[in-house]
Amino acid sequence: MRETIERADRASMQLLLGAGLALLSYVFVGVLLFTAVASLIVIGLGVLPETVLMLRRIAGYKRRQVAQWSGTRIPEAYTPLTGTLVERVRKAVKDPGTYRDLRWLVVHFVYGLLLLYVALPLWVIGVIVDGVWCGLLRRGAVVLPLIVRLAELDARWSRALLKPSPEAERNAELAERVEELTETRAGAVAAHGAELRRIERDLHDGTQARLVALSMRVGLAKRAYDRGGTDPDTVRRLLDDAQDQAEEALTELRHVVRGIHPPILTDRGLLGAVRALAASSGLEVSVRDDGVEGGARAPAAVEAAAYFVVAEALTNAAKHSGARGAGVELARTPRGLRLCVRDEGSGGADESGGSGLLGMRRRVAALDGTMDVTSPAGGPTEIGVELPCVW
């Protein structure tokens, strides 16, 4: 009984707020009329956008109220009123949301008050009837739950009137997607820039410096040779050094190239390259392919990221997990490439530790991809990556 009363109480509060809002709309209709008349003599156009914004605020309040009552959000989709005054007026007038809100305002003015008027006498009847029904006969309440039904009715009607037209809702979704893409693209551009700077630094500090040193030593050897009478050992030592420098420069270049785009991807494609990784991982690795081999290849950046993730994951598995075997799955999906690396090792992979997980995540994020790591203590460790692409 107590619970029933509390629920009816809450519903009445809801209805009361609705009625209050309906009364407020009554005042607001006055404002609207004033704006409409003023607009006819042009000067009123200045207040039109402000009036529409106020209308949106009132509708927004009702949306929040209904959302709080029913637990589900009513989506909002308005054309933002920005730009010059003329543009703002044009947008306010052209936005279908404005007319939907107006329709709600008028209809709600009626049902907002009506529902409260019905609810108030129900309280009196409810207290008497349910008091006897429940208190004396120990039956369930009958009248008070009706008030809750009234509040539900209010929520349902408001939802139907306030939710944006399907078209507007779709536009809002698209706008949200554009915002998301702008953000991830900015991230990708930044990651790409960082990558270029890293390559530039590697070449500048490593390879270029070594080649300069090498050229210097050859120059010195030539000078020593020209002078004659120099100790042949000195010339020999300079040439030895020069060759060492050349070899180190080559080794560094190989590392840089591997970091940009592993050559084996060019030679063998993603599946072949992953198989090579599996063969050289030191683990018993099974590779499963679902539609990656054959047909068009994924974009080079996606293949390189996938290869990098598998390489890191297998290295981690071999080094830290204690697993004897691992499984790699590659799949072509409608949205792009999905891959999964799983080992039956000890688990407990820590992203904050230097396990390379962070590097993997960055590389995946740069391509607008997602990465999920599950690694409970005791294993197994599973790394799932989705890379969106068209192929």
Added chain:
Amino acid sequence: MRVVIAEDNALLREGLVLLLTSAGHEVAAVATTGPEILPALLEHRPDVAVLDVRMPPGFRDEGLRAAIDARRQLPGLPVLVLSQYVEETYAAELLGGDASGVGYLLKDRVGRVDAFLDALERVATGGTALDPEVVTELLTRRADDPLDSLTPREREVLHLMAEGRDNTTIAATLVVSERAVSKHIGNVFLKLGLPPSDSGHRRVLAVLAYLNKA
């Protein structure tokens, strides 16, 4: 020796020809694209073939595939494959079941002329030349296995053995006596549980088979 070369880069090709002819070898033919390799090898039957992995028209692994095809058609044909980078998988494919007369080296190694000519000679006479980088990869990838029970010196010996070096060279490289090398090799085979093997490429094969098994 008569050598057939496959190399698409003009600079490197000229360098190789110069290097080989100045060492007294004869360059029988030069292939500049992938499809030319096999016919050239079948026609000239060289003492040894020096092949680049990445060749036109596909710029993928044409040289490697040609080497494997050629050895299928001319069993025992010595091939030395050169590449800008080394892959363990490629080494495994090349060695197949027979490491005899096979070489797989980084292009960088050409710079060490004497060592390169030595490797070429070794491959031509049925030996093996495996790039140290491949061997390092083979040796370092595993965490828990009998390799850990080797002493550092034994590891060095194993490394050189896997590259295809004979006892004399190993002894010279490590500056120890040949008897000491034999002793280390005996220990390595014992610890890895391999049957004792005489010197020569069968030994290399046993070692590589063991390392590849993982």
